[in-house]
Amino acid sequence: MILDSTFLVDVLRGDEDVAGRVEELDERGAPFVSSVTVMELWEGIHLADSTDAERAAVEALLSDLHEFSFDRECAMTAGRINADLVSAGTPVDETDVMIAATALVHDQPVVTRKVDHFERVDGLDVVTY
Secondary structure (H helix, E strand, O other), X not given: OEEOHHHHHHHHHOOHHHHHHHHHHHHHOOOXXXXXXXXXHHHXXXXXXXXXXXXXXXXXXXXXXXXXXXXXXHHHHHHHHHHHHHHOOOOOOHHXXXXXXXXXXXXXXXXXXXXXXXXXXXXXXXXXX
16 A cells, blocks of 8 residues: 555544554555655655654654655656546646556555545545545
8 A cells, every 4th residue: 555645644643534544554564655755745844844853753654664766657657647637627736646656556555535636547546544
């Protein structure tokens, strides 16, 4: 499973809706993130002018996760997905397209609260909480 930034932010906030999903993920072993999600989280930390403790919490959370790099195959897949969505008049955030492409390339579902964005991507398995 690839964890979207919405899920990870909810984990950091102690959101009760993610508690059950975290237990399920723990049973399956360490989940994955896209390198794009790492960028989103780190960008958020800097935009929010976070404390050292908040930055350390993000670093600790990320250290427990495996990471898929956004490589050329992911980029080409994302380009196709984005073109399809724009042509259909249903675009989504480009970072979500990049995460979706990473999931498709690595044959993984995406765990997210942004179901409406990720469901637009053909062939992508979306898990919500």
